[in-house]
Amino acid sequence: MRKVSCEIIKDMLPLYYDSVCSDDSKRMVEEHLSECNNCKVEFKKIQDEIHIPEKSIIENRTDSNVIKNISTSWKRLRLKSFIKGGIITALLIGIIILGYVGLFKWEINSVSTDVVEIRDISEMEDGKIVYYADINDGYSLNTIKYDMDSEGNFYMTPLRPLIKKEAQPPYGLEKGYDFIDIKVQEEFRGKEIKRIYYGTPKDKILIWEKGMVLPKASEEVEKYFGLE
Template identity: 35%
Template sequence: MTKITCDIVQDVLPLYYDEVCSQDTKKLVEEHLQSCKECQKELENLSAIVPVQQSETKQNAQDKKMMMSLANSWKGFRKKAFFKGIGIASLVSLLLIGSYFTLTEWDIKPVKQDNIVITEIAQLADGRIAFHIDYLDDIDVYRVKYELHEDGNFYMIPLRTIIGKSSLPHFVVSEGYQTFDLPSRQIDRDGKINALFYGSPENAQLIWKEGMALPKASEEQEQHLKIED
């Protein structure tokens, strides 16, 4: 049999007297009263007090129900707020990760023209145009985008990440000699190439245009840029 103290019994005696306690509580109180004279006296004293009006009892029950409803509502609100917080945190994390990759991994930023120096423009024996590139700011270039415009201008646009960073050599469009296979491009591309530029259309360096006579490549260039059969 479960033992409870007199303090606990005397705390719940009003509920017991008004018959608003649970059956388990009622059973525990009655078992205690059988052997406790002090609590029996308290019950007798309680019986001598003017009974609580029925309306007040109902109001107390309604207040209890309201408090329980508010407690449940608060629990539901906290649960929703918790999952909402997780969702917001996940979204912020995705945005931060996306921003990081946009800034450091996507080759979307054209190299400024004042950072590019092109020299030694010449024509190889096989018809390709050769030239030497230096990037003055020493930041890696990862990709070159090709654009052929309706006017026949062909642009080689060097791109890099918004936040420049170093990379493994085979991922980098390295400085040094570059070539442009004009004969093949004329065949592969839709439209005739009238001029070749290095850089974005807004500010590009002219490498070759139709009618321009380029110097023949030196023996050193020929050997350096020789295509293996």
């Protein structure tokens, strides 16, 4: 076999080291290295330059694991912060909604009878008790709570939220006729109604009591409630 020059072998050493040369080229390089010290030295340099010491590999792996752990911890912290932020946001929104409902929608304040006038109390042909309520403090009213105690006292309590709204026409329950159907209420509650009050047990206006004779409702009132 023709002897191969060192220059050719040096060009092939990187391929030989990476095991990407053909079998024939591999044998040729190995035969040359067995005889040529200069090329052996050159090959040793390539090995030293490319080879990473085991200690360095371990350190690199350790550094990589540290980075991965830091990245994982950071992602967990981001997730926890996101969840925490979501919970806080939901709580704040809930508090705002509850505050709004409590102040503007939750009707818990009763109207003092000092600003209430009840007039034109009468009885309709079907037995309903009709009255005209005039709340003259300038604020609107949308809710009347019905309640009854064990002694047969029936209360119609006007309720408002903490934050009141000014009354604007067309008026609601603050100005206008309303009625109470005694028969329906007695059937529903299973008790006899003896008195009807507008207000609360401690602050009330008597509208009707058993045995009271009321004037007949006018034709206008009958028509207003659609009975004529």
